[in-house]
Amino acid sequence: MPSFSDRLADAVRRKGPLCVGIxxxxxxxxxxxxxxxxxVDDYARPSLGFLRFQARLLELIQPFAGIxxxxxxxxxxxxSTGLNAMRRVLELAKEMGFVTILDAKRGDIASTADAYAxxxxxxxxxxxxxxxxxxxxxxxxxxxxxxAKAGQRGVFVLVRTSNAGAGLFQDLPCNGRPLYRHVADxxxxxxxxxLGACGLGDVGAVVGATHPRxxxxxxxxxxxxWFLVPGYGAQGASxxxxxxxxxxxxxxxxVNSSRGVTFPFHxxxxxxxxxxxxAAKKAAAxxxx
Amino acid sequence: MPSFSDRLADAVRRKGPLCVGIxxxxxxxxxxxxxxxxxVDDYARPSLGFLRFQARLLELIQPFAGIxxxxxxxxxxxxSTGLNAMRRVLELAKEMGFVTILDAKRGDIASTADAYAxxxxxxxxxxxxxxxxxxxxxxxxxxxxxxAKAGQRGVFVLVRTSNAGAGLFQDLPCNGRPLYRHVADxxxxxxxxxLGACGLGDVGAVVGATHPRxxxxxxxxxxxxWFLVPGYGAQGASxxxxxxxxxxxxxxxxVNSSRGVTFPFHxxxxxxxxxxxxAAKKAAAxxxx
Numbered sequence: 001m002p003s004f005s006d007r008l009a010d011a012v013r014r015k016g017p018l019c020v021g022i023x024x025x026x027x028x029x030x031x032x033x034x035x036x037x038x039x040v041d042d043y044a045r046p047s048l049g050f051l052r053f054q055a056r057l058l059e060l061i062q063p064f065a066g067i068x069x070x071x072x073x074x075x076x077x078x079x080s081t082g083l084n085a086m087r088r089v090l091e092l093a094k095e096m097g098f099v100t101i102l103d104a105k106r107g108d109i110a111s112t113a114d115a116y117a118x119x120x121x122x123x124x125x126x127x128x129x130x131x132x133x134x135x136x137x138x139x140x141x142x143x144x145x146x147x148a149k150a151g152q153r154g155v156f157v158l159v160r161t162s163n164a165g166a167g168l169f170q171d172l173p174c175n176g177r178p179l180y181r182h183v184a185d186x187x188x189x190x191x192x193x194x195l196g197a198c199g200l201g202d203v204g205a206v207v208g209a210t211h212p213r214x215x216x217x218x219x220x221x222x223x224x225x226w227f228l229v230p231g232y233g234a235q236g237a238s239x240x241x242x243x244x245x246x247x248x249x250x251x252x253x254x255v256n257s258s259r260g261v262t263f264p265f266h267x268x269x270x271x272x273x274x275x276x277x278x279a280a281k282k283a284a285a286x287x288x289x
Numbered sequence: 290m291p292s293f294s295d296r297l298a299d300a301v302r303r304k305g306p307l308c309v310g311i312x313x314x315x316x317x318x319x320x321x322x323x324x325x326x327x328x329v330d331d332y333a334r335p336s337l338g339f340l341r342f343q344a345r346l347l348e349l350i351q352p353f354a355g356i357x358x359x360x361x362x363x364x365x366x367x368x369s370t371g372l373n374a375m376r377r378v379l380e381l382a383k384e385m386g387f388v389t390i391l392d393a394k395r396g397d398i399a400s401t402a403d404a405y406a407x408x409x410x411x412x413x414x415x416x417x418x419x420x421x422x423x424x425x426x427x428x429x430x431x432x433x434x435x436x437a438k439a440g441q442r443g444v445f446v447l448v449r450t451s452n453a454g455a456g457l458f459q460d461l462p463c464n465g466r467p468l469y470r471h472v473a474d475x476x477x478x479x480x481x482x483x484l485g486a487c488g489l490g491d492v493g494a495v496v497g498a499t500h501p502r503x504x505x506x507x508x509x510x511x512x513x514x515w516f517l518v519p520g521y522g523a524q525g526a527s528x529x530x531x532x533x534x535x536x537x538x539x540x541x542x543x544v545n546s547s548r549g550v551t552f553p554f555h556x557x558x559x560x561x562x563x564x565x566x567x568a569a570k571k572a573a574a575x576x577x578x
Contacts, residue, residue: 109452
């Protein structure tokens, strides 16, 4: 199996940089799907709804995106049956040739981090990559790096997030440079151990599109690091805002859109499938470069 | 229902500061319990083992501890049936009068953080408190604070963690003070909105026992903040190392021990229950003050 970075490069070359974030919410599912779940008891209805919606979603977006990013929080919210649905979306997406990024932003001390890493890359979730939080430091990140390397998987470390209040700690000046630049320096070191044939490594960075200046700075500082770029679409950043994330090769960044592509419809709209196709097509075209 | 901080104060007054961390691992369960799960298929065996072990564990530790802290990673590792076992340990512990802290170290942008908060405090997990990671900043923490306040629950924000490499980012000097002190200042502000009758608030801090000097400093800087103190026991800190975490009232800190109390035996040992009682009794006595 090629390295994670090479599989990601292949997906971007084939389909472009669009990554579709899968954040299912029961109340936003098409009404027809919600009604169709009445065959099971109330506890199981949300997860059956998720299963049906995500299976159709993957088919609809497949021409336009090579990468998907299920968000663990929304599956966890509906309980353990939801986590079965999460397992299934990761499995199905992999079968369909998508690169899968599990967005769970895990982080804990070593033995616990190891359990999260085994869950992410082992039989439980079997994702191609996982998002992780760096606050606990090196020995908390290490188990994720080790497990990723052993299984040819990847991680994306939070560096500069897309939310409005991200700067509270991330922008604090530490020894003359903002905290996120120190995190970025560590990511560069961690990544240097595992470069693929595409010239990029398996240890990526989450860098929000909502901060174009920082994005450009980080691109220069992190020449061999894949960026996972949230913030495009519903969160307000434009395709122009993310341009700085790409390397001259055209690789270097995957750009996430969640609600903008997966829920561009009112639940009552019978044309919801066409709306998803239209939104995915538009996002893919905007991001083509 | 009294506030989270007052329920925690009540537990500490009744039973002392010991918090038992529940980090179940299939390979560490008593062999008798593992064998007893052969009645179900291989996929369900770990979760049945967890259910049996944790139910007995809660009975054994009940005389010595009023607080338990299940660790989400170990439940997640065995898949969605594991998360049923996590739901059950939280439910059973609550029925038995324990204060429950779900250790999941969640953190994400606002809408996602809200989903994690609803999962933690709503019907999915229904925990009394949740550990959270501050790296994403204020608007990422806010949904947890709001949900905690609405449901009389608590959060523990990672400030200074117990792992050896915690200092990589947490100790970086930012405007002349280490990063963790800036996080501590924010926790003090967040906590000030919700003080209970015990004089402490619902927004606590995770401060490792493995850094006694920082623990003492933070105690002085955070007079109304509950500390959740990991690192005692298997991680190497002694009862003397944690003394600085207490306020003159005797309240102010809960001290976690996980493996030291829950797995003080070899899996083949038929006396495993007596070993747990002995370990819990010893920890409670050491921590009494």
